[in-house]
Amino acid sequence: xxxxxxxxxxxxxxxxxxxxxxxxxxxxxxxxxxxxxxxxxxxxxxxxxxxxxxxxxxxxxxxxxxxxxxxxxxxxxxxxxxxxxxxxxxxxxxxxxxxxxxxxxxxxxxxxxxxxxxxxxxxxxxxxxxxxxxxxxxxxxxxxxxxxxxxxxxxxxxxxxxxxxxxxxxxxxxxxxxxxxxxxxxxxxxxxxxxxxxxxxxxxxxxxxxxxxxxxxxxxxxxxxxxxxxxxxxxxxxxxxxxxxxxxxxxxxxxxxxxxxxxxxxxxxxxxxxxxxxxxxxxxxxxxxxxxxxxxxxxxxxxxxxxxxxxxxxxxxxxxxxxxxxxxxxxxxxxxxxxxxxxxxxxxxxxxxxxxxxxxxxxxxxxxxxxxxxxxxxxxxxxxxx
Amino acid sequence: xxxxxxxxxxxxxxxxxxxxxxxxxxxxxxxxxxxxxxxxxxxxxxxxxxxxxxxxxxxxxxxxxxxxxxxxxxxxxxxxxxxxxxxxxxxxxxxxxxxxxxxxxxxxxxxxxxxxxxxxxxxxxxxxxxxxxxxxxxxxxxxxxxxxxxxxxxxxxxxxxxxxxxxxxxxxxxxxxxxxxxxxxxxxxxxxxxxxxxxxxxxxxxxxxxxxxxxxxxxxxxxxxxxxxxxxxxxxxxxxxxxxxxxxxxxxxxxxxxxxxxxxxxxxxxxxxxxxxxxxxxxxxxxxxxxxxxxxxxxxxxxxxxxxxxxxxxxxxxxxxxxxxxxxxxxxxxxxxxxxxxxxxxxxxxxxxxxxxxxxxxxxxxxxxxxxxxxxxxxxxxxxxxxxxxxxxxxxxxxxxxxxxxxxxxxxxxxxxxxxxxxxxxxxxxxxxxxxxxxxxxxxxxxxxxxxxxxxxxxxxxxxxxxxxxxxxxxxxxxxxxxxxxxxxxxxxxxxxxxxxxxxxxxxxxxxxxxxxxxxxxxxxxxxxxxxxxxxxxxxxxxxxxxxxxxxxxxxxxx
Ligand SMILES: Cc1cc2nc3c(=O)[nH]c(=O)nc-3n(C[C@H](O)[C@H](O)[C@H](O)COP(=O)(O)OP(=O)(O)OC[C@H]3O[C@@H](n4cnc5c(N)ncnc54)[C@H](O)[C@@H]3O)c2cc1C
Ligand code: FES
Numbered sequence: 001x002x003x004x005x006x007x008x009x010x011x012x013x014x015x016x017x018x019x020x021x022x023x024x025x026x027x028x029x030x031x032x033x034x035x036x037x038x039x040x041x042x043x044x045x046x047x048x049x050x051x052x053x054x055x056x057x058x059x060x061x062x063x064x065x066x067x068x069x070x071x072x073x074x075x076x077x078x079x080x081x082x083x084x085x086x087x088x089x090x091x092x093x094x095x096x097x098x099x100x101x102x103x104x105x106x107x108x109x110x111x112x113x114x115x116x117x118x119x120x121x122x123x124x125x126x127x128x129x130x131x132x133x134x135x136x137x138x139x140x141x142x143x144x145x146x147x148x149x150x151x152x153x154x155x156x157x158x159x160x161x162x163x164x165x166x167x168x169x170x171x172x173x174x175x176x177x178x179x180x181x182x183x184x185x186x187x188x189x190x191x192x193x194x195x196x197x198x199x200x201x202x203x204x205x206x207x208x209x210x211x212x213x214x215x216x217x218x219x220x221x222x223x224x225x226x227x228x229x230x231x232x233x234x235x236x237x238x239x240x241x242x243x244x245x246x247x248x249x250x251x252x253x254x255x256x257x258x259x260x261x262x263x264x265x266x267x268x269x270x271x272x273x274x275x276x277x278x279x280x281x282x283x284x285x286x287x288x289x290x291x292x293x294x295x296x297x298x299x300x301x302x303x304x305x306x307x308x309x310x311x312x313x314x315x316x317x318x319x320x321x322x323x324x325x326x327x328x329x330x331x332x333x334x335x336x337x338x339x340x341x342x343x344x345x346x347x348x349x350x351x352x353x354x355x356x357x358x359x360x361x362x363x364x365x366x367x368x369x370x371x372x373x374x375x376x377x378x379x380x381x382x383x384x385x386x
Numbered sequence: 387x388x389x390x391x392x393x394x395x396x397x398x399x400x401x402x403x404x405x406x407x408x409x410x411x412x413x414x415x416x417x418x419x420x421x422x423x424x425x426x427x428x429x430x431x432x433x434x435x436x437x438x439x440x441x442x443x444x445x446x447x448x449x450x451x452x453x454x455x456x457x458x459x460x461x462x463x464x465x466x467x468x469x470x471x472x473x474x475x476x477x478x479x480x481x482x483x484x485x486x487x488x489x490x491x492x493x494x495x496x497x498x499x500x501x502x503x504x505x506x507x508x509x510x511x512x513x514x515x516x517x518x519x520x521x522x523x524x525x526x527x528x529x530x531x532x533x534x535x536x537x538x539x540x541x542x543x544x545x546x547x548x549x550x551x552x553x554x555x556x557x558x559x560x561x562x563x564x565x566x567x568x569x570x571x572x573x574x575x576x577x578x579x580x581x582x583x584x585x586x587x588x589x590x591x592x593x594x595x596x597x598x599x600x601x602x603x604x605x606x607x608x609x610x611x612x613x614x615x616x617x618x619x620x621x622x623x624x625x626x627x628x629x630x631x632x633x634x635x636x637x638x639x640x641x642x643x644x645x646x647x648x649x650x651x652x653x654x655x656x657x658x659x660x661x662x663x664x665x666x667x668x669x670x671x672x673x674x675x676x677x678x679x680x681x682x683x684x685x686x687x688x689x690x691x692x693x694x695x696x697x698x699x700x701x702x703x704x705x706x707x708x709x710x711x712x713x714x715x716x717x718x719x720x721x722x723x724x725x726x727x728x729x730x731x732x733x734x735x736x737x738x739x740x741x742x743x744x745x746x747x748x749x750x751x752x753x754x755x756x757x758x759x760x761x762x763x764x765x766x767x768x769x770x771x772x773x774x775x776x777x778x779x780x781x782x783x784x785x786x787x788x789x790x791x792x793x794x795x796x797x798x799x800x801x802x803x804x805x806x807x808x809x810x811x812x813x814x815x816x817x818x819x820x821x822x823x824x825x826x827x828x829x830x831x832x833x834x835x836x837x838x839x840x841x842x843x844x845x846x847x848x849x850x851x852x853x854x855x856x857x858x859x860x861x862x863x864x865x866x867x868x869x870x871x872x873x874x875x876x877x878x879x880x881x882x883x884x885x886x887x888x889x890x891x892x893x894x895x896x897x898x899x900x901x902x903x904x905x906x907x908x909x910x911x912x913x914x915x916x917x918x919x920x921x922x923x924x925x926x927x928x929x930x931x932x933x934x935x936x937x938x939x940x941x942x943x944x945x
Contacts, residue, residue, distance in 0.1 A: 040878050047881055077499025085494075087509045132521060153881050154495060161871065233453050233889060233925050234426075234517035256509070258517025278921050280593060280607045280617070280934070287931035296522045298932070299451040301925025303889065306918075 003169050006197035008032040009354055010189045011204055012176045012212050015046035016152070016343040017332050018204035019159035019170070024351035026166045033168045034198075036191060038175030042156045044206045046340060048276075048308030050229060050251065050261055052242045052386070053341040054091040054147040056111050056118055059317065059381045061365055063114045065345040072344035073150055080158030084150045085256045089240035091147035092121075092129050093386075094138050094293075096247045101139045104246065107383060108142050118144040129241055134295050149242055149253045152340055176205075179216045185327040186216060200354050202330045204347075207309025208272055209333035218323060221371050222334050223312045226268045228282040230305040232297065234258030243293070244386030250289045251386035259303065264289055265385055278305040310337045316381035317365055320346055321353045324369040330354055331368045336384055395461035398469055402461055410456040410467065411437070411444050412654045419642050419661040419723060422446055422456055424472040426888075427492055427515060427859035428851070429481040431722055433642030435856075435894075437649025438630060439574075439924075442857045442889040445470060445518050452519030453889070453925070457653060470519040481515075489849065491861045495882075541617035541935070544570040544584075546815060547606060548624040549591045549757065551575065553801055554793025555626030557808030559583045562624075565816040570618065572608060586610065586618075592922035594623065596762040597788055604761075604788065607934075609926045614933035622788045624811050625757045625776075629794035632750035632772075633894040634668065635842065635862065635902070637717030637850030643724030647673050647748035651680060662744050666727055668715060669748030670694035672799075675701055677746055686742055689713050689729060691749055691838045714842055717850045718745065728848075732841055750835065752897055753795045759919035761786050767912035768797050772835040773897060774916070781814030782807055790815065836911065839901040854902065855895035857888020865899065869906040876915040879903060889925065892917065 008030060011018045014037035022035050037043075053073060055066040072079075073086040095101035104120065111118040120142055123135040129143055163170055180188035180195060188197040205212040210222040235258050242253040252262025266282055283305060291298045311333050313319060319334035332350040335342055349359040349366075364370055365379060394401040397414070404413025411434045414420035421431050422444045432443040437457050444456035447468040461467060472479040484492070498508040548559040551573035559571040563583040570584050577587035586608065592615070593607035606618045631646035633639075643661070645653070647669070663684060667677050670690030678685060678701045688694065688702050689710045702709050712732040719726035724745055730737040750772065758765060758776045764785035765774040775797030782790045790811045793804040852862040864883045873882050876899060885899050886892030896917050904911040 040875055041873070042881050043877065074502070074505075077505075078502060081496055081499070083494060083496060083499050085509065085512075086505075087513075088506075157495075157873075157882060164872070232928065235452060236517045236520045237513045238521045256513055256516060258513070277595065278593075280595065280605060283593070283607070283921070283926075283931050284615075284934035287928040287934070291928050291932045298929030299522050299927050301453060301927050302922055302931065303925050304887075304891070304920040305922070306920050 002034055002036070002171050002174070002191070002193065002196055004034075004196070005194075007034045008198070009034075009200045009202065010196060010198040011035045011202040012189070013037055013044070013204035013206055013208075014041060014160075014170055014172060015044045015204065015206050016155060016159070016340050017046075017206065017335065017347055018202070019156065019163065020343045020347035021202055021204055021332055021350050022163050022168050022170075023159055024348045025354065026163060026168055028351065028355055030355065031167045034196065035163070035168065035170045036174050036176060036189070037170075037172045038192075040172050041160060042153055044208075045308040045310070046152060046156055046206070048229070048306060049152055049337075049340050050253065050263065051149045051152050051255065051340065052091070052251065052253065053086065053150055054144070054242070055116055056091060056093065056107055056142060056144050056147065056383070057381060058107055058110060058383045059365070059379055060110055060114055061362060062317070062342070062381055063111055063116070065342050067114065067116065068345040069341055069343065070146060073155075076155060076158065080162050082154040082158030084152075084154045084158070086148055086150040087256065088146050088148035089242070089253075090129065090143055090145040092126065092141055092143050092241040092243045094126065094141045094243065094245045096137055096139055096245070098139055100246050104140075104142045111144065116144060116146065118142055130239055130243060132238055132294050132296055133243070134293060143241065147242065149255065151256055155340075176212065176215065179329075181216065181326065186329045198328075200328045200330060202332050202350060202354065204332040206333065206335070206339065207311045209311055209331070211272060213331075216326060216329055218325060218329070220319065220331070220334075220368070221314050222319070223270050224272045224309040225270050225312050226274070226276065226307050227263055227310050227337065228266065228278055228286070228305060228307040229261065229263035230283070230286060231255075231259040231261045231303050233301045233303050235260075235300065242386075245289075245293065246385060248289060249385035250293065252290060260290070260297065260300070262286070262290065272309060276307045276309070278307055311339070312336045312384075314371070315378055316384045318342065318346055319368050320350050320361055320366040321359070321363065321368055324372065337386075338384070393464055395463060395465035395467060397461075397467045398475065402467070407460060408654065410446065410459050410461050412457075413461070414456075415653055420444075421476045421642055423470050423476050423518060424479050424482065425640065425856065425859050426471070426518070428485040428488065429472065429479050430485050430640060430859070431476065431479075431482070431642050432640065432856075433723070434653055435644060435649055436630070436646050437652035440630065440890050440893050445889070447519050450522040452522060457649075471517075485851075489851075491851075491863060541605070541619050542570065543619045544568050545620065546570070546622045546624065547572065547604065547618055547620035548626060549606075550626035550628055550793070550795065551578065551585070552626060552628045552793055553804040554628075554795075554798075554808040555624065556582070557805040558624045558626060558792050558811045559808075561809045561812030562815060565812060567816060570620070572618070590924055591618075591757060592924060592926050594625075594757045594761045596786060602788060607922070609922075609930055613930065615926060615930040616934070622790065622815050623761075624782075624790045624792055624808075624815075625795050626792040626808060627754040627757060627795045629751045629753045629799075630893065631673065631747055632752040632897050634715065634747055634749060635839070635852060635854060635898045636715045637728070637848055637852050638720075639718060640853045640856040641718045641720060641724050642722070643720070643742075643744045644718060645744060645746055647677055647746050650744075650746045651676060664742050665744040665746055666740060666742040667746045667748055669750075670698055670711060671749070672697070673748035673751060674698045677748055678702060678705060678707065687740055689715060689727070689740075691715075692834050714838070714845070716842075716845070717848055730845070732838070750897075751794065751799055752893075753797055755795065756891070756919040756923045758784065758789075758791065758795075760921055761789050763789055765916065767910075769836070770834060771797060771799075772901060772911070782811040783814060836901055836904060840905050843902065843905050854898060855883075855885040855888060857890050857895070858884045860885045860895070862902065865902060866906065869903070874907055876900065876903060876917050880917070886917065891919075891923070
């Protein structure tokens with residue numbers, strides 16, 4: 001149930017992206033906002049991710065967004081009164097072939113050009129950052145110490161309570177089932193418990209964003225791709241950085257609770273239809289990859305496995321801003337496997353767009369219209385694993 | 387493989403006494419109440435509780451392998467057994483001071499954010515508190531020795547897979563095999579002594595995704611102790627995983643000396659154990675009887691949350707054991723271990739204390755429902771049990787085609803009903819015989835436990851910590867705070883407080899959480915929500931999973 005029948009802005013999805021967007025609107029003085037979610041708080045990818053936060057990217061614009069977000073998460077505890085335990089233990093990328101290492105070198109150059117001290121590592125330097133690894137077959141790696149990991153849940157609670165304190169409504173258990181559209185503009189949102197009028201709508205539905213756009217008659221190229229993840233029994237701290245192997249997308253870190261949490265890329269049928277199951281295939285593949293790189297984990301138990309959706313785009317970059325085909329309909333989606341780490345910065349720009357302000361986003365990189373001009377060569381982000 | 391030799395196994399550097407061939411916990415219990423480790427956040431002393439390899443209280447390191455459950459592990463010559471998460475020892479632990487320093491809990495949700503420059507320091511300190519044991523040294527850490535992996539073709543193919551060799555599973559397997567169905571029985575326990583259908587012993591089904599393909603078939607992920615994980619393919623699966631003795635919420639409920647009924651029986655606690663002179667049994671139903679039989683004159687009293695069954699009254703009177711029906715258990719007394727219990731009559735009245743060395747929980751038998759959830763079976767709330775059970779048709783069929791339930795796992799508590807339900811399943815599977823009606827379940831007297839918890843939570847409480855989730859040291863007050871702040875439903879409260887995310891996979895806290903939330907949210911437990919049961923059913927070593935065949939042929943997904 002929603003409290004009122006009309007809002008200035010309705011945000012679909014109460015994940016980290018929807019909540020941060022509402023927060024930036026509130027910061028700008030706009031609290032006549034409804035955030036509506038069909039599930040429970042943290043039931044989407046925002047409650048299912050690996051908590052990785054990195055600034056090593058191929059596209060300079062993404063490096064800048066990530067750097068801004070790192071600042072936000074460093075301040076989160078003071079700003080919101082919740083500790084996200086953002087531990088800057090670094091991100092360690094591993095390459096197995098000279099070609100992969102060359103690609104990582106190029107990334108380091110881009111990151112350095114943005115003023116961040118990422119470094120290329122030899123295998124023995126890799127060992128210094130993560131002594132438990134078996135570096136046989138590792139050609140080298142890269143490292144940036146100000147990258148890190150956080151505990152995602154408190155970020156959701158902190159934003160939720162801060163919004164409530166500002167009078168912003170966050171309603172869960174209420175699916176959006178359609179939109180009211182008049183004269184090429186979105187005018188309202190149809191939910192399972194009634195229709196509310198809105199001047200602007202933000203699609204922050206993560207893996208379900210393509211489904212939600214369709215409710216407004218819009219086709220987008222987003223693909224919901226299921227990614228599985230597991231956590232082991234907790235151990236005393238032994239691993240500081242997040243480790244990512246580019247060849248198979250294996251990533252893992254040791255959380256504040258001592259568990260090794262991680263996953264790898266495994267093709268699954270796409271789309272949100274089949275739900276979020278775990279698979280035996282993943283458990284086997286992940287166990288082989290993990291014990292190959294960190295043999296001492298062989299006798300450590302897997303405690304639980306789960307999965308969630310990456311909301312992927314063809315060019316690996318998020319979709320941010322107003323849809324040129326439908327006035328008042330804004331996208332804050334397509335964040336792939338990296339929405340948690342980018343949300344503070346991307347959501348600020350979406351909020352600016354909703355408020356009619358100029359943003360520093362290059363529409364050719366992030367604009368929803370970019371996919372409507374086929375054949376145009378664009379920059380893409382390919383370092384999307386891990 | 388573990389080192390062998392003639393030297394005795396060593397516990398914390400000293401030769402281990404006690405009967406050879408018994409579990410570590412049973413051996414240590416001969417000398418006194420074994421304290422094996424400290425809890426995660428507050429370093430509270432912990433001693434064996436469940437006795438069946440499910441809780442977190444007896445984790446030890448064996449030859450460098452972390453988190454081995456001492457109640458199921460039988461020490462071998464040459465084994466080096468270490469304790470975790472305590473210094474200098476589990477009995478005298480310096481960090482035990484945390485429990486006193488934070489009488490109202492350590493607030494890792496809001497605290498440690500200020501000043502900002504101290505964050506790295508906070509991270510270092512709090513990280514050290516997490517986790518029990520260390521990463522095994524080197525890649526060649528060995529676990530406790532087990533039988534070598536049998537030479538069974540992988541994946542194992544069978545017509546009927548029966549999971550659990552209790553009364554129900556044994557009956558189901560025998561009846562299926564008797565009808566000419568190819569049958570495989572899998573159980574966590576040792577091999578059967580009597581001949582019977584094909585059997586995998588010391589093996590746990592850790593993941594049962596929904597069936598796939600046409601005709602549909604199950605692929606179960608099984609793990610044999612100290613062996614590899616493997617696949618068992620079956621057209622029909624009978625889940626007869628039985629039940630376990632459930633938890634109870636009270637002040638200092640995690641104190642050493644609090645043991646489940648089956649724990650007390652399985653650990654072989656005996657008259658000779660010096661710390662076990664005066665036991666109080668909590669419960670009023672059939673679970674109490676074997677305890678009275680076994681511990682007889684050492685039972686100080688029977689305390690029941692509700693009415694006491696006539697059979698218990700009769701047996702207790704014969705032994706001269708006093709009975710306290712309709713009584714709230716408020717708090718365990720004793721700073722380091724149980725020395726007594728604080729009780730109060732239900733419905734109001736002054737509190738009173740009983741002296742006791744041990745508390746045996748026999749009030750609540752819960753089904754093991756994980757595999758039903760994983761396979762996607764429809765569940766329903768069973769008010770007497772205070773738990774979810776599969777929604778069954780006659781013959782024990784669940785809502786998932788090919789998946790059947792029998793025995794306690796299906797919500798049946800009477801042993802006789804269990805065996806009968808196993809046979810009924812075999813009838814349904816083989817299509818022979820008349821489909822018998824499902825055996826009668828216990829009458830569902832709504833709200834027995836719900837009422838108890840409502841009264842408990844309404845009473846003013848003392849200062850003793852009430853740990854809702856002992857694995858993660860989550861306090862009842864943290865759950866109350868979450869609800870007061872507008873967080874609703876099991877899934878959200880679980881994510882917010884960490885309840886249910888520990889090594890027992892929520893077995894010893896989620897059942898209580900449901901009842902607590904029902905009260906706090908003012909709605910029936912059935913509306914509070916389902917609990918997603920994630921695979922695996924028990925922690926499964928990565929090394930075992932790594933030995934799964936590379937191409938399993940299909941998605942094998944579920945849960
Ligand atoms: C396994 C895994 C690991 C990951 N690891 C990382 C990582 O290490 N670092 C990182 O930064 N990111 C990671 N991510 C990605 C990150 O979690 C997501 O990008 C981010 O959480 C997206 O946030 P969101 O708010 O857009 O989506 P979500 O959190 O998914 O929220 C979307 C919400 O929309 C709601 N919704 C959907 N349809 C409707 C409807 N019709 N009506 C109403 N509500 C609706 C859903 O219920 C959901 O709550 C990972 C993701 C997964 C799955
Ligand atoms: S008591 Fe084990 S997870 Fe809560």
